[in-house]
Amino acid sequence: MFDSEYDDCWLRYDRAESDRLDTYRRLCTHAYVSDAGPELVAVREELRRGLGGLLDREPHLWHHPPRSVEGFLAIGGPEELRPISETVDPEEVRALDDDGFLIRSVEWEGSDCTVLTAPADAGLVYGTFHLLRLMSLGEPIDDLDIVSEPANAERIVDHWDNPFRRKVERGYAGPSIFDWERLPDLNERYADYARLLASVGINGISVNNVNTRIPGREGANDATSEWEGWQLIESRNLEKIAALAGVFRRYGIELYLSVNFASPVLASDLDTADPVEPEVAAWWERKATEVYDLIPDFGGFVVKADSEGQLGPYDYDRDHAEGANVIAEALAPHGGRLWWRAFVYSEHDDRAVQAYETFEPLDGEFADNVTVQIKNGPIDFQPREPVSTLFGAMPDTDLGCELQITGEYTGQGVHACYLVPQWKEVLDFDTHADGPDTPVKELLADREGQGIAGVGIVGDDPNWFGHYLLGSNLYGFGRLAWDPDLGSEEIADEWTRQTFGAGDAGETILEILMESWQASIDYHTGGIGLMHMMYNGEAALENHYDPAPEEWPEYHGATEEGIGYDRTAAGSGYAGQYREPIAARYEDPETCPEELLLFFHHLPWDHELEDGTTVVQRLYDNCFAGVEAVEELRDRWQGLEGEIDERRYRHVAERFDEHVLQAKRWRDTLCAFFYEHSGIKDEHGRPPAV
Ligand code: GCV
Numbered sequence: 001m002f003d004s005e006y007d008d009c010w011l012r013y014d015r016a017e018s019d020r021l022d023t024y025r026r027l028c029t030h031a032y033v034s035d036a037g038p039e040l041v042a043v044r045e046e047l048r049r050g051l052g053g054l055l056d057r058e059p060h061l062w063h064h065p066p067r068s069v070e071g072f073l074a075i076g077g078p079e080e081l082r083p084i085s086e087t088v089d090p091e092e093v094r095a096l097d098d099d100g101f102l103i104r105s106v107e108w109e110g111s112d113c114t115v116l117t118a119p120a121d122a123g124l125v126y127g128t129f130h131l132l133r134l135m136s137l138g139e140p141i142d143d144l145d146i147v148s149e150p151a152n153a154e155r156i157v158d159h160w161d162n163p164f165r166r167k168v169e170r171g172y173a174g175p176s177i178f179d180w181e182r183l184p185d186l187n188e189r190y191a192d193y194a195r196l197l198a199s200v201g202i203n204g205i206s207v208n209n210v211n212t213r214i215p216g217r218e219g220a221n222d223a224t225s226e227w228e229g230w231q232l233i234e235s236r237n238l239e240k241i242a243a244l245a246g247v248f249r250r251y252g253i254e255l256y257l258s259v260n261f262a263s264p265v266l267a268s269d270l271d272t273a274d275p276v277e278p279e280v281a282a283w284w285e286r287k288a289t290e291v292y293d294l295i296p297d298f299g300g301f302v303v304k305a306d307s308e309g310q311l312g313p314y315d316y317d318r319d320h321a322e323g324a325n326v327i328a329e330a331l332a333p334h335g336g337r338l339w340w341r342a343f344v345y346s347e348h349d350d351r352a353v354q355a356y357e358t359f360e361p362l363d364g365e366f367a368d369n370v371t372v373q374i375k376n377g378p379i380d381f382q383p384r385e386p387v388s389t390l391f392g393a394m395p396d397t398d399l400g401c402e403l404q405i406t407g408e409y410t411g412q413g414v415h416a417c418y419l420v421p422q423w424k425e426v427l428d429f430d431t432h433a434d435g436p437d438t439p440v441k442e443l444l445a446d447r448e449g450q451g452i453a454g455v456g457i458v459g460d461d462p463n464w465f466g467h468y469l470l471g472s473n474l475y476g477f478g479r480l481a482w483d484p485d486l487g488s489e490e491i492a493d494e495w496t497r498q499t500f501g502a503g504d505a506g507e508t509i510l511e512i513l514m515e516s517w518q519a520s521i522d523y524h525t526g527g528i529g530l531m532h533m534m535y536n537g538e539a540a541l542e543n544h545y546d547p548a549p550e551e552w553p554e555y556h557g558a559t560e561e562g563i564g565y566d567r568t569a570a571g572s573g574y575a576g577q578y579r580e581p582i583a584a585r586y587e588d589p590e591t592c593p594e595e596l597l598l599f600f601h602h603l604p605w606d607h608e609l610e611d612g613t614t615v616v617q618r619l620y621d622n623c624f625a626g627v628e629a630v631e632e633l634r635d636r637w638q639g640l641e642g643e644i645d646e647r648r649y650r651h652v653a654e655r656f657d658e659h660v661l662q663a664k665r666w667r668d669t670l671c672a673f674f675y676e677h678s679g680i681k682d683e684h685g686r687p688p689a690v
Contacts, residue, residue: 013053034076100149101127122252154451156204172413173459184243200478254299284330350572392433413466522626529599564598
């Protein structure tokens with residue numbers, strides 16, 4: 001189904017099951033589609049592919065209402081096509097959010113008509129994918145009345161792709177799909193990727209790494225070194241960006257670029273990037289104008305500043321609002337937005353506290369078109385973290401939640417780990433920002449400029465994701481960003497059925513996905529709030545895959561007496577950054593949820609948990625439980641041999657073998673480490689803690 005020779009993921013469009021096929025054929029063989037903007041070309045193409053596959057026959061796409069047919073689809077704006085304007089109140093459609101859509105079964109001049117309409121063309125793209133999804137899932141479509149609007153206005157995938165050698169930072173699926181050497185020449189893969197994103201409601205893509213200079217790389221301090229990300233903003237490269245923007249535009253997706261805060265110095269002959277200097281502001285204005293002249297619907301910029309070697313306002317004694325605003329003001333006249341990352345640390349012993357201390361006092365100081373982009377937790381995409389204290393602390397600032405779709409700390413391209421349950425936990429977390437019942441998802445929803453950004457996962461591997469099952473995370477990210485009330489299982493079920501078909505195999509795969517995250521937490525952390533115990537590698541940006549707890553005493557706080565990090569008022573004070581009653585709940589080890597206990601408390605190894613088990617014993621038990629769970633997942637997968645195609649079966653089976661080995665390595669390393677520090681044996685006598 002894809003033009004490129006790559007896996008078609010959840011857009012397989014296999015022939016529909018026979019009990020629905022007749023209805024689908026009756027209602028959808030004929031489609032009357034508007035031919036307005038570029039998105040409608042995409043709609044027509046998708047209908048040809050999707051209906052062609054699902055109905056197993058060529059659909060007829062009309063430029064006028066088809067006559068003498070039992071049923072047809074009508075797709076267009078609220079007043080464009082008579083079957084739509086005569087059956088649906090245009091006001092109802094115009095009142096929808098920009099990306100929203102309406103699908104309704106009506107009768108028009110004696111035919112059953114399925115009307116798909118939207119206030120803007122992008123909504124027609126999302127609605128088309130929605131309708132095709134219903135059919136891929138075998139759902140009834142003869143009595144539809146769907147009104148769908150995205151909860152989050154901004155739903156963006158952030159690539160950490162470097163133009164230099166197409167290396168993807170934290171990418172585990174091969175080189176970057178973006179071939180900057182060849183661009184503006186396009187390849188078919190770009191459009192296929194745009195389809196995957198649009199099919200789950202994504203409306204923005206940032207195409208290059210936020211590390212626009214790669215710290216530590218040879219030549220990185222030489223402004224002429226070829227192909228660092230900051231160079232994409234140079235005039236000679238903008239046509240490459242424009243070409244990509246053209247592909248994504250057809251699917252309603254706006255293009256963003258990560259830029260370096262010091263661009264005025266790097267990309268021109270200015271000797272300062274100080275945000276209060278008029279010449280710096282003028283440079284950003286000229287650059288923004290140049291970009292928008294080429295790409296009128298350009299989304300904007302993403303900036304990582306004062307973080308991990310990237311320059312920022314602190315280098316000029318300015319604060320982050322001053323730093324962000326000079327760039328945002330240049331984008332503003334063009335309708336562009338600046339995503340300014342809040343990922344700052346390194347000035348404190350406890351890195352968790354810094355983002356709040358830096359950003360909370362600046363609430364209300366950022367320009368209207370700045371979105372402060374906050375990682376879900378205060379550390380760095382660990383298997384489980386508490387939710388960042390910044391959510392709910394900046395009511396007068398547009399906020400974005402940054403999630404990681406790629407599995408940097410959850411087994412990368414080797415371990416199966418379905419992350420939607422983790423993201424749901426974050427989005428459902430009650431911040432109490434506005435009294436009880438103020439979950440993160442509500443703080444983000446229904447406000448222009450706010451939403452969710454996910455760190456991308458795809459690469460040039462034929463299966464896109466490195467590990468086939470990890471495609472569920474890109475799928476789930478989009479679905480959840482559109483509707484955070486969807487359930488993890490519901491999303492996994494959708495993905496599984498579209499990707500592997502319904503039936504017993506689908507059930508098994510669903511179970512595997514649903515149990516994978518907890519297993520990962522258990523063997524990667526011991527399950528009660530420890531984290532960041534991975535190997536960092538010799539080069540700063542390598543690994544994060546193998547276990548190495550001894551490298552990180554400042555994260556786990558293990559001593560002979562106990563383990564954990566004291567973040568109470570007597571310690572780093574991080575717990576106190578939450579609003580009540582959360583602060584008090586985390587402050588007290590008796591009320592702190594067990595799964596976060598050692599994140600907030602340093603406790604004796606023999607401290608008793610609620611059920612009487614000691615801390616060290618729980619760590620042993622969870623590490624062992626994690627491995628057992630992975631063995632169980634592998635066994636279940638092996639049970640699918642012959643049930644699904646050999647290619648995908650073998651690919652995942654091989655990864656599961658490795659997954660089990662690696663989970664055991666983690667378990668054994670962590671348990672030996674716990675034993676070495678505590679001197680307390682596992683009461684079940686399991687190696688290696690004896
Ligand atoms: C893009 C962590 C990751 C880095 C990443 C950084 C960030 O440190 O390991 O690869 O850099 O977060 O989010 O900026």
